[in-house]
Amino acid sequence: MTDSRPSSFADGLGAALPIALGYFPIAFAFGVAATGAGLSGVEAFALSLIIYAGAAQFLAIALVTGGAPLIVAAFTLIAMNLRHVLYGPALMKRAGPGASRRLAWFWAFGLTDEVFGAALGQLARGRRFSEAFMFGLGLGAYASWLGGTALGAWAGGGALAGWPVVEAGLSFMLPALFLALLLSILSRVQLPAIAVAALATVAVTLAWSGTAGILAGMIAGAVTGVANRRAGDAG
Amino acid sequence: MRAEILLLALAVGACTWAFRVLPTRADLSALPQGGWLSRFLAATGPAAIATLFTASALPMVQGGAPVPLLAGVAAVLAVFGLTRSVVGATLAGSAGYALAFAALT
Numbered sequence: 134m135t136d137s138r139p140s141s142f143a144d145g146l147g148a149a150l151p152i153a154l155g156y157f158p159i160a161f162a163f164g165v166a167a168t169g170a171g172l173s174g175v176e177a178f179a180l181s182l183i184i185y186a187g188a189a190q191f192l193a194i195a196l197v198t199g200g201a202p203l204i205v206a207a208f209t210l211i212a213m214n215l216r217h218v219l220y221g222p223a224l225m226k227r228a229g230p231g232a233s234r235r236l237a238w239f240w241a242f243g244l245t246d247e248v249f250g251a252a253l254g255q256l257a258r259g260r261r262f263s264e265a266f267m268f269g270l271g272l273g274a275y276a277s278w279l280g281g282t283a284l285g286a287w288a289g290g291g292a293l294a295g296w297p298v299v300e301a302g303l304s305f306m307l308p309a310l311f312l313a314l315l316l317s318i319l320s321r322v323q324l325p326a327i328a329v330a331a332l333a334t335v336a337v338t339l340a341w342s343g344t345a346g347i348l349a350g351m352i353a354g355a356v357t358g359v360a361n362r363r364a365g366d367a368g
Numbered sequence: 369m370r371a372e373i374l375l376l377a378l379a380v381g382a383c384t385w386a387f388r389v390l391p392t393r394a395d396l397s398a399l400p401q402g403g404w405l406s407r408f409l410a411a412t413g414p415a416a417i418a419t420l421f422t423a424s425a426l427p428m429v430q431g432g433a434p435v436p437l438l439a440g441v442a443a444v445l446a447v448f449g450l451t452r453s454v455v456g457a458t459l460a461g462s463a464g465y466a467l468a469f470a471a472l473t
Contacts, residue, residue: 135381151453151454151455151458152456154455154458154459155458172373175369176369176370177371179369179373179374179377180373180377181380182377183377183378183380183469184377184380184381184384185381185384186380186384189380189384193376193377196375197372197373197424203372203376206376207376207379207380207392209384210376210380211379211383211384214380214383214384214387215387216416217384217387217388218387218390218391219387219391219412219416220391220412220416221388221389221390221391221392221393221394221414222391222392222394222409222412223409223410223412224392224413225392225394226406226409226410227410227413229408229423234392234393236377236390237392237393241388241389241392242385242388242389243388243420244388244389244392245415245422246417249413249416250413250416250417250453253413255454271395297469297473298466298469298470298473299466299468301436301465301469301470302462302463302465302466302467302469303462303464304428305428305436305437305440305461305465305466306461306462307423307424307441308421308424308428308440308460308461309443309444309457309458309459309460309465310454310458311417311420311421311424312421312441312444312445312455312457312461313444313448313457313458313461314417314454315414315417315418315421316444316445316448316457317448317454318413318414318417319414320414323411323414323415326411326414326415326418327414327415327418328418329379330414330415330416330419330422331418331421331422333419334418334419334422334423334426335422335426338423338426342402343423343426345417346423346426347419347420347423349405350415350418350419350422351412351415351416352421353415353417354411354412354414354415354416354418354419355408355409355411355412355415355416356408356421357411357415358407358408358410358411358412358415359404359407359408359411361407361411
């Protein structure tokens with residue numbers, strides 16, 4: 134697919150649909166888990182509104198309810214989100230030299246793992262980058278995340294306890310979304326980077342921690358791309 | 369709302385905003401095509417998404433749920449192969465995982 138017209142806000146909203154479908158149940162599960170762990174509905178919603186990073190939010194529940202000191206909890210969660218520094222340059226490189234970033238201070242707030250993946254997938258399939266598109270993409274995902282959290286917090290802790298099959302299906306929504314996003318940007322030239330990233334993630338997660346595994350996987354995969362002379366042209 | 373939770377959210381939210389926004393300001397116009405930094409950035413996306421898939425699926429392998437996991441992965445691959453739809457593949461993967469889970473319990 135190659136589209137020569139500038140991508141619009143509505144195009145972004147449309148591209149956000151798979152993320153919104155994936156986010157809503159996960160955010161619902163977050164709202165349920167947070168209220169089940171003793172946070173109020175307002176506190177659960179505030180974490181989604183302000184932090185807007187799923188894995189960090191689930192970890193925040195454990196840290197807060199586990200009595201971790203504020204400074205320790207903050208540094209742990211900040212370290213967990215450090216991977217996001219890689220997304221902006223990678224996206225802007227793919228967007229091309231003329232891409233505007235004047236309003237990035239606003240739309241890039243929504244540059245989550247999935248929004249980044251979806252944006253790359255759209256660009257790989259010929260979509261032209263625009264800030265309006267990024268607003269639409271980010272807003273669709275953010276609205277779904279907030280809506281799911283609010284509904285989960287309203288439903289309250291234990292809402293899924295009587296529905297183990299539904300809970301199981303929801304638990305695979307995020308891996309399924311990542312795999313589908315990976316397939317959407319898959320190219321033969323990037324296979325070594327993908328394989329090394331997966332192996333490094335497994336090795337470092339098993340040897341150290343999940344957060345370290347994520348950082349190690351991303352960096353090892355990207356460094357593998359440096360060794361691949363054809364990767365720079367593949368985008 | 370407890371003040372310590374609001375403080376935590378604000379501190380982590382501010383840093384996450386900075387991690388996401390500030391690197392978009394990097395001037396990439398002088399990057400030579402095919403240079404090492406270009407290759408690094410080009411590989412970052414696939415590597416990041418592969419990492420996140422692995423990290424999210426690994427606990428399922430460790431938790432002893434390989435059959436639902438395999439069913440979910442197979443459903444994603446099949447539906448994406450047939451339709452090229454990220455939405456359809458995601459929903460099919462979730463449904464495949466749930467059906468296999470239900471069949472085993």
